[in-house]
Amino acid sequence: MTANGQTTNPAGRPPHGAMRELNTEERREWQQTTLATPPRPYGLDARLQFWLEDLVFGKERTLPKFRAREIVARSPYWAWEQAAFFLAGKVRDRSTRARRLYDSLTETRTEQDNEAWHVVILEELIAARGIQENPLRFRLMPQLMALGVYQQFWLLRVLNPASSYRLNADIEDHAEHEYAALVAEHPGWENEPFPSDLASGYAPYESLADLFRQIGADEGLHKELSLARMAQGESAP
Numbered sequence: 044m045t046a047n048g049q050t051t052n053p054a055g056r057p058p059h060g061a062m063r064e065l066n067t068e069e070r071r072e073w074q075q076t077t078l079a080t081p082p083r084p085y086g087l088d089a090r091l092q093f094w095l096e097d098l099v100f101g102k103e104r105t106l107p108k109f110r111a112r113e114i115v116a117r118s119p120y121w122a123w124e125q126a127a128f129f130l131a132g133k134v135r136d137r138s139t140r141a142r143r144l145y146d147s148l149t150e151t152r153t154e155q156d157n158e159a160w161h162v163v164i165l166e167e168l169i170a171a172r173g174i175q176e177n178p179l180r181f182r183l184m185p186q187l188m189a190l191g192v193y194q195q196f197w198l199l200r201v202l203n204p205a206s207s208y209r210l211n212a213d214i215e216d217h218a219e220h221e222y223a224a225l226v227a228e229h230p231g232w233e234n235e236p237f238p239s240d241l242a243s244g245y246a247p248y249e250s251l252a253d254l255f256r257q258i259g260a261d262e263g264l265h266k267e268l269s270l271a272r273m274a275q276g277e278s279a280p
């Protein structure tokens with residue numbers, strides 16, 4: 044247990060949410076596969092969100108843009124967690140109702156926690172590089188977008204769960220491809236260390252490129268989880 048009472052994982056590190064921890068070689072393979080795989084056929088709603096993000100945060104792959112997107116990426120899980128309390132009343136059987144609510148809260152929390160780790164790591168890297176950004180554009184706008192996306196996903200989860208899971212799979216697939224491209228754009232990151240007490244609690248890594256590959260692979264897992272929920276239909280958590 045950590046000082047604040049959290050259970051640690053077997054490696055003695057604090058919980059870091061929904062992730063499949065890869066080794067350096069597996070992370071390289073993940074990047075090659077992702078770069079060679081075409082994106083999903085994104086829905087109009089997803090394309091609108093990506094267009095809006097480019098408009099507000101710029102087209103280039105910058106660290107403040109990735110941090111902003113990570114803040115927004117928490118919203119679907121936050122909305123699903125909240126909607127679970129609302130939807131629990133649809134189930135009559137007491138044990139099924141409790142179990143489904145518990146599973147839903149647990150799963151959506153782990154994905155939110157993992158996205159929060161991504162934000163924290165980007166925050167530290169931006170601070171370490173001394174990057175100055177416009178606070179209205181990169182601090183306030185992500186908050187407003189996160190609130191909008193929260194409402195969109197809450198409504199979709201209640202009215203049309205399949206489209207809610209499909210839209211999130213599109214967003215996660217896009218994030219996965221963006222991280223693969225970001226690492227490819229920075230060959231210097233292959234040998235650049237990133238000493239951080241906090242990030243080493245997320246996962247062991249050998250370089251900045253290695254760390255970002257793990258983050259990108261997390262997005263691929265989130266996509267898989269959303270597609271699995273879509274396949275499960277009504278009984279999905």
Ligand SMILES: [Fe+2]
Pocket residue numbers: 113116157158161218262
């Ligand atoms: Fe993320």
Ligand SMILES: [Fe+2]
Pocket residue numbers: 116158215218261262265
């Ligand atoms: Fe994600």
